[in-house]
Amino acid sequence: MADIQILSPPNKKVKENIATEMVKRSSIQETYERVQSAIRIVSLVVFVGGRLLINTFPVILIAVLGCVYLHIAKKSNGSNMDSCDGKKHEATIWKRPVFVKGPLGIVSGTEIAFLVMFIALLIWSYAIYLQTGFATITPKSAAAARTNISVMKLRTAARRLGLVGNIGLGFLFFPVARGSSLLPLLGLTSENSIKYHIWLGHIVMIICTSHGLLYIIYWAITNQISEMLEWSKDGISNVAGELSLIFGLFMWIASIQRIRRKMFELFFYTHNLYILFIIFFIFHIGIPFACIMLPGFYLFLVDRYLRFLQSRQQVRLISARVLPCETVELNFSKGHDRLGVSVEGPYGPASTNYLRQDTLVLISGGSGITPFISIIREFIFLSTELKCKTPKIILICVFRKSSSLSMIDLILPISTIPYDISDLRLQIEAYITKDKEPQLNNQTYLQTKWFKPNPTDAPIYAILGSNSWLWLGTIISSSFIIFLIIIGILIRYYIFPIENDPNDTFSNPLKSFLHMLIICGSIVMVASIAFLLNKKHNAKEDKKIQDMEELLSEINGSSVGVLAAGPKKMRQEIATICSSGLAKNLHFDSISFSW
Template identity: 65%
Template sequence: MKRSHSQETCGMVQSAIRIVALVVFVGWIFIWIMSPTNTYKEKWFPQFQPKTTSIYFGKQGSRILVNTFPIIFIAVLGCIYLHIAKKSNGSNMDRCNGKKHETTIWNRSIIIKGPLGIVSGTEVAFLIMFIALVIWSFTIYMYNGFATITPKLAAKASTKVWEMRLESAALRLGLMGNICLSFLFFPVARGSSVLPLFGLTSESSIKYHIWLGHTLMILLTSHGLCYIIYWALTNQISQMLKWNTTGAANIAGELALIFGLLMWIATTQRIRRKMFELFFYTHNLYILFIMFFIFHIGISYACIMLPGFYLFLVDRYLRFLQSRHQVRLISARVLPCETVELNFSKSHGLTYNPTSIMFINIPSISKLQWHPFSVTSNSNLEQDKISVVIKSEGTWTKNLYKLLSSPSTIDRLGVSVEGPYGPASTNYLRHDTLVLISGGSGITPFISIIREFLFLNTKIKCKTPNIILICVFRKSSSLSMIDLILPISTIPYDISNMKLQIEAYITKDKEPLLNIQTYLQTKWFKPNPTDAPIYAILGSNGWLWLGAIISTSFIIFLIIIGIFIRYYIFPIEHNSNNIFSSPLRSFLHMLIICVSIIIVASVAFLLNKKHGAKEEKKIQDLEGSPPTTSSSSTSSNTDIELESLPFESFVQVTNVHYGIRPNLKRLLFEIQGSSVGVLAAGPKKMRHEVAAICSSGLANNLHFESISFSW
């Protein structure tokens, strides 16, 4: 009863937070809607600006309050919301006793084909709002701009009407680019507290970052070309070489455009796939792009796009702190299907949800390349270990497989990680039956889900849904991936109480191959004193710490910049009637923002690292020294026949079909139950097929969720 009341209270608090965040967000969007209108420019803003312009913040005080503060506030609210969600979801008993609820229209997949692919109602709503905002803003900007251009005004300026309209259009294209830039960085903040607040994830939203980037560069390129044409026609080509101390700095804008074009060219699919390191190098030019963009438009207008970039900077610096340390790799299992499982040591305080991902860098293969992989372990079932499975498909993964499958002995492999990142909460227990449909390596996120149910069923004695795993492989050797469902452990796991059914389809092989390699190779690595377990960078209360970092660093920025403007810039401008250099003002703001974030995030990181080390030592003292691998097994390769592994536990629940593909429509329609959750991971064509079946309306009990990683 107490747990139920606690869960209800948490739900009410979360609902209140979402309502407040939604109201603030709607107000922020309303400002965007009104900004192009004459009402805002001539009536509202002139009345509002004098009340916010002070000797501490200057003219940008109004922009900070109207454009920047609302998103910072929403981000902090999101951190509180996600902290409550994590604690609520972390209670196993609450999860077992939680109410079952149906999928709403906001997270149900509603578009299957076309350029959007599989998207939720929330994604469609945001996309429609953004497109409407862009069309509305451009139309009103152009209408109001052209309305002020008359033949009389053109004659007075010794230009033609169409030339003045070209300049007006060029300016408006730049303003539209600023709108795209304002939303560009939200999807790429991996630890975002804003996206989950609205039911979105960074993994599913990365495609919008790509589209926004393309749109941004089209608009900014058109903006630059229109101005160059205008200057050439009006004999003002020398404007290209001007860097004004007030107003727009043309050279800074041109440099920002050049850096943006270099990034844009490097994002083409051919370069990204064939020359990833070139793509990585050039994409880091975003730092110079943003810096010169701010120099170009000035810090006052930059406050419009600042919130998204500010949150990205916080996220990026925290990732930088985590990736500086190499982690302890315990072992690697090499499967006969050119797949490897990496097992890392982790702290007990690091918890994560099923379907999480982790970014991995192995300097011996590539010092620059970071690749995301599904986490297959379960933080409740395996408190001191975290695992990822890597399928040999690209150049980087093939090199890793060759390295680990070679006969030569490898004592140690240096690895750095970022993450894990995943959903703030999951509620798969709301379904009576859960159907997991995978193609190839798409089975890996489902391993973590099945292990979660294994934990709930065996440790918590919680009733779990019926699980039907439909996995499609090309070759028989890939059947060894099913063996990874059970973790490496000396404790036997009884899956007899789990209602698990596995249907494996081998499309290329017509029958079982007798000469297939049936040995799984395990490599153990020697511990290195410099390697550390993977830990939660901000501890178990990471969301609260993130909220504190965002709010505190922003407050420190406001205090420092306020003092600097009041006691340095203000006396210069008002005592000597000089105008303080706009580029220098912008540089000081950027510097103070970076310093504030670095100081606050570093302090939070060090405090949590110290606290985490103490907690880990206490746990080790209570549990005793962790078992160490013998020297012989550390440096040698152990070959274990698959038939002797827990794979035998799945024989009775596994049906293998050779030479055919599954009839997904028939299989799904035959499943009984009032609520059937359908998850699909793997090739795009397969996910679209499953989504189309579930959304066809022929079976109202099917609720589809797509798992797609498009980093």
């Protein structure tokens, strides 16, 4: 008969020890899980946020600091404007044109040097990418992939070429951010920078097209042509890349010089496909790799939205002059009865930059005289109003027909007060290339048309007012900080819980879409607020009554008689100003029409 052992229940002390040990184990396990979760969060933030900050933050910081620097320089130049002394400088060898013909156009030695260095950067990057990629290709890895080494090298070469194209794309949008602070910091203007955008566009499209063709060849060799229809949820999207390349090819073809000149509207509207090009490009590679091109595109987005806001409001058109050559000059206030006009800009440098030269030679062909008219008008103002010493101006203009000579009449602006330009050293030489003799029959003369202003139209203002650089720096920094805060919260409380689930993955296209949405939303919100505040300020300035004390204090003279006639309150205020002692040269006398 077996022994039956009856176990007595544990006593109270044993129960307490077991409970204590379980509490210790659960607390340790909970701490371990928290640490593990924190490590996952940090790794996710470092992977996404680290790339974002490393690639984007330095450029954003330089742009913001550049805005502050340009604001200080603008105020400094404004305070020294009365002296009108331009520093003379000599043209260096590097700034002189080296090539004047060819596919690059007119380029200087500095531009050639930077172009060569940029191409060298791309070649060096591609060589490094190939070296690291080919190092992992061995007979063993080829056998595991059931292919040969040459095919694997072809795939590596195609993929690394895409990485090089991403580097080129990172520079593509800097030259076309017209209001960016980076261009003036480098001594560039938006007009001069267009050719850099063209060069970069050709380079990027050559690389991206080669990248796509190599992948198509690889898929055809390996019988994986169906890969062209794949849109991966957690990897590279081939369909998005193909769509991006197609939109890029449309823009590239429309930008050919012959097509652009004959069908400019086709070129202009086709170039708006850059929006779809960038969207599908980000869907193709994902946000982590898109951070390389984000800085330039971010600054371009800020600038483009501000220009969009400015062009949506109609400006006040005062008059127009119609020349015999059918050229029309429009004069705006700084509303044919209702001619709707929207304006962007200005973007070019102030003509006072040319004060540093002793002589200016302006050579124009046809309508190319237009920018020179603005420059000469600025010099007329400086010499007549500010009594500044201006350089000698030699205007050499070439026209096809003699009727186009009337464009020279536009040098003098429309004004009820005649301009005395005797102090302006201006020499004009005009040449006709087509007409053998003047057309005397059916002559038409210059016509000036004045318009009735529309109360809803506004004068032309700088989009962000007089402190535009400070406002631009505020918009860039504030929108970027808002973007970082919102995307950080989104990653922590929405993306990370899904990424942390081993049975689920967060969609890469959705992640890219959320990043793009937040970037655009933060820029639109901050830029719109800044635009509305400046618009409100400009409206107040238009309705602002002139300060009489400021007007009287600016009058020079040893003895100035001030006669006041009008309402009693106005005469009292003027008498108070004259008797305040701030301006000892003012002598008040009141004229009253009431007894």
